[in-house]
Structures are given as C-alpha cells and as structure tokens.
Amino acid sequence: MSRLKIHENKRGFTLEGRNFFYLADTVWSAFTSITLEEWEDYLERRWVQGFNVLQINTMPQWDRCMSDVGVYPFYTEDGQKFDFTKWDEAYYERARQMCRMAVDKGFQLALVVLWLNYVPGTWGSRLVDLNVMPEEFVSTYAEKIVDVFDEFDPIYVVSGDTDFDTEEAVSYYEAALKMVCEKSPQSLKTMHIKRGYDYIPEQFLDRLDFYMYQSGHFAEGQDMAYLLAEKFYRDYPVKPIVNAEPCYEQMGYSRKMYGRFQPYDLRKAAWSGILSGACAGVTYGAHGVWNWKKTGKKANPVLGEGFDEAFPAWEAIHFPGAWDYGFIANFLEANGIEELIPAQKLLVEKSEQIRMAVTNDERYLIYVPYTTKLVIGKELNGYYGKAVDLVTGRTARVRLTPEVGETSVSMHDFKGDGLIVLERY
Known part of the structure; x- marks a missing residue:
C-alpha cells in the first residue's frame, strides 16, 4: 500500500x-x-x-x-x-x-x-x-x-x-x-x-x-x-x-x-x-x-x-x-497549518496580486508582493499581526486597528515581498 x-x-x-x-x-x-x-x-x-x-x-x-x-x-x-x-x-x-x-x-x-x-x-x-x-x-x-x-x-x-x-x-x-x-x-x-x-x-x-x-x-x-x-x-x-x-x-x-x-x-x-x-x-x-x-x-x-x-x-x-x-x-x-481556505473576498479594494487565505482555526495568511496598508472586511478583535520578510526570514509586528465591520492592517516595514499572519492572542 x-x-x-x-x-x-x-x-x-x-x-x-x-x-x-x-x-x-x-x-x-x-x-x-x-x-x-x-x-x-x-x-x-x-x-x-x-x-x-x-x-x-x-x-x-x-x-x-x-x-x-x-x-x-x-x-x-x-x-x-x-x-x-x-x-x-x-x-x-x-x-x-x-x-x-x-x-x-x-x-x-x-x-x-x-x-x-x-x-x-x-x-x-x-x-x-x-x-x-x-x-x-x-x-x-x-x-x-x-x-x-x-x-x-x-x-x-x-x-x-x-x-x-x-x-x-x-x-x-x-x-x-x-x-x-x-x-x-x-x-x-x-x-x-x-x-x-x-x-x-x-x-x-x-x-x-x-x-x-x-x-x-x-x-x-x-x-x-x-x-x-x-x-x-x-x-x-x-x-x-x-x-x-x-x-x-x-x-x-x-x-x-x-x-x-x-x-x-x-x-x-x-x-x-x-x-x-x-x-x-x-x-x-x-x-x-x-x-x-x-x-x-x-x-x-x-x-x-x-x-x-x-x-x-x-x-x-x-x-x-x-x-x-x-x-x-x-x-x-x-505553525501546524493543515489546510488553507481561500479568503480573497475579505480583502477590501486591493490588487488581485495580494492573496489571502484562512485556516480552520481562523488564522489569516496574506501574501503581499509589495508592502502596503490593507483593509480586511471583518472586525478582528483580539487578534495581533506579524509580517515575515520572505527575503530574509525576519519578522516584524504589524499594527491592527479593528473598526465596525473591518480591520485596518498597517504597512509592514520590509521592502520586499512578505507574508502577513493574523492570529488570536
């Protein structure tokens, strides 16, 4: 077998x-x-x-x-x-x-x-x-x-x-x-x-x-x-x-x-x-x-x-x-990620080149070819964000600002492409 x-x-x-x-x-x-x-x-x-x-x-x-x-x-x-x-x-x-x-x-x-x-x-x-x-x-x-x-x-x-x-x-x-x-x-x-x-x-x-x-x-x-x-x-x-x-x-x-x-x-x-x-x-x-x-x-x-x-x-x-x-x-x-479910519809007014998915336990992964501010069409209270520089492997904190029905994700500091991870505290 x-x-x-x-x-x-x-x-x-x-x-x-x-x-x-x-x-x-x-x-x-x-x-x-x-x-x-x-x-x-x-x-x-x-x-x-x-x-x-x-x-x-x-x-x-x-x-x-x-x-x-x-x-x-x-x-x-x-x-x-x-x-x-x-x-x-x-x-x-x-x-x-x-x-x-x-x-x-x-x-x-x-x-x-x-x-x-x-x-x-x-x-x-x-x-x-x-x-x-x-x-x-x-x-x-x-x-x-x-x-x-x-x-x-x-x-x-x-x-x-x-x-x-x-x-x-x-x-x-x-x-x-x-x-x-x-x-x-x-x-x-x-x-x-x-x-x-x-x-x-x-x-x-x-x-x-x-x-x-x-x-x-x-x-x-x-x-x-x-x-x-x-x-x-x-x-x-x-x-x-x-x-x-x-x-x-x-x-x-x-x-x-x-x-x-x-x-x-x-x-x-x-x-x-x-x-x-x-x-x-x-x-x-x-x-x-x-x-x-x-x-x-x-x-x-x-x-x-x-x-x-x-x-x-x-x-x-x-x-x-x-x-x-x-x-x-x-x-x-x-990170124990078994499945990634496409969540592109949650990205508000951004390029199709930016891709987003969510895990079964509601962690969000976003690939950003170039750093930029993002808006997620969901209120993510109790979440924190980090960015992974895919060139160097370094990580940085990313500020999240939940508002009514959406969450703003600050621009990360890295100059190359990055992976943004949003997860609960």
Whole structure:
C-alpha cells in the first residue's frame, strides 16, 4: 500500500499519519542525464533544503540537454529516435537504482508515465513527431512502468505537459491510466497538464487522486498561479491541488522573450497558488537542473518552448530560490497549518496580486508582493499581526486597528515581498 495518502480533509496529504506538504523539485531528465555520483550529491542537497518529492520523467525528456551517460529505455542509434520494439533493460535497472537511492534518502517519487511528445494530437507532438508511440503499445509501456517502479510506492503522473484537445490524445491517456489503475490500484495518480490549461476530461476524474496545474514560464500570464488554483478549487470535485510547474528559477521567458525569472517571481507564484486553493503543495524548478545541463555538451535540437540557455547543473543546483521553497514547507509545518481556505473576498479594494487565505482555526495568511496598508472586511478583535520578510526570514509586528465591520492592517516595514499572519492572542 502507498504510504502517501490523501488527508481526510481532501485538500492535502498525509505520510504515515502526519501532515505532508508536497514540496517537489523538478528533475525531469534524471534517468537519462545524471551520473550516479551526481545523483548522490543532488539528493543530499535537496534533502538538506527540505524537499520531499522528486518529479521525474520515465522517458527521455524531449527538451533535455544532451549528456554522455548514454542510457535509453529503447534501442537507439542516435539518442533521438527510439525503436519501441526493443527494450534496453540496462536503462530500467539503472533507473531502479536511482529510485532506491532517492527513497532511502526519504524522497517520494512522482514519475511521469507518458510525456506529451510521445502522444499524437498534442501540442508537443505537432512540433516534434519523432517518437510518437504506437497506440497499441501504450498499455504495454504503462504496464512496464508499474512492473519496474511500483515497489517504490511512487505517485504515477500519467500525463506530462499535455493537453486533451483531440480524441486521439484522450484515447492514449485513457489506455495508460487504465493500465496503471489495474496494475497499481493502491498508488496515487494524477496528470500533469500544460501551461495555463484548466481542463481534465471528466472520464479521468474519478481515477485521479489529486490535481496538478502549471502556471508556467510565460512572463505575461503569471497570474495563472492563482487563477488556475481558484478554477480547480471552485469547479472540480474536491481533491488536493498542486502547482506542479510554476516558473523555474533563471528560466528564460518562453517563446524566446528576453528575461529570466528571479527568486521573487518564484515566491510570488508559490504563495499566490497556495493561498488561492493549491494548499497541498508546490514544485520548484531550476533552469539547468530540470534538463541537467552539462558544460561543453550540446543542446538538444528539440527546442520545446524556446527558452534561453540553461546554466550548468552544478551551478543551478545552488540557486537561492530553492531555500525559499524549503521555507514554505517549514513555515506551514512549524505553525501546524493543515489546510488553507481561500479568503480573497475579505480583502477590501486591493490588487488581485495580494492573496489571502484562512485556516480552520481562523488564522489569516496574506501574501503581499509589495508592502502596503490593507483593509480586511471583518472586525478582528483580539487578534495581533506579524509580517515575515520572505527575503530574509525576519519578522516584524504589524499594527491592527479593528473598526465596525473591518480591520485596518498597517504597512509592514520590509521592502520586499512578505507574508502577513493574523492570529488570536
């Protein structure tokens, strides 16, 4: 039986009876691109920082950086085109070894079964149709994935970065999901969908344990971090919600637009989603880690979404934003926060970028991208306020002024983005 379970409140997870905040790192290319020595160092780094889930593609990532590891799940002459009739068992043995190392370190695995470029009728396979999988092989492949990895109690992420805009794509993912459910009924299952997408076919919903959405890497559209959280919270059957791909640190903006995401952008995406309905967890990404860039190795000819050049993995793994995400999990755990209920309507006349939620015991959390005075549409007598500087971790008192039907919250003193906490004395 899977040790990771859905919380009784249906909005989060538990692990061995304790609350579990899904704090993942994106390392899609692990099985094809990372040496075992690099993997050991990587695991230690992310464990120290507080991460507890690793998101990995079971197939070669289509827009990964090329490496000299030279292992693939199927026979290939060039590392690009695969022969789906010839398994390479050495790939799976090595992947199993990496999974064992990760699980022994304390990580949960979230393994993608079928990334979109392997599926016809998706936006990815329309760009590159080099390795579209034969439909009759989908069930066989999904069965293989369960046979190889099920002993590690993974989360099965049945789709990767996909849309469901064609009957052909839906048919492929139906075959994969059906087989995973048959072979591994006890495991948790979900689907990773494309940036800004808010549609999962109804036929899948009763077999998915939680929702993943992707606010993604478009400079214009970062409001998807909270808009998609609100959509899934409001319109879909109650399940945990995770932003499984917010903007990655130092990722170049999509479509070759000039600019890169900074730690502030990542914090904003994370907290905006968490306080808008996606309180089950969030995923970090570093540009150079997800695709495992190595100095001197050529880029993959598949450009995917047209990002700027990645940093070497050995440098990207030390980006500071990873600590900001570790802080999120530590803060929620230290304060005993199990569920966050969106409370946006209580904010009076303020930007949608400011996000607010309330706990079951009526503590209020407000994410403020820039310091400003706030008015809460509720009289909070007997409450006090504090602000957490999300850059330094410092805290400061915040003055509350209750009036008839509302409460004024003074501007906090920090110059960066902050988290305001209001709770009873």
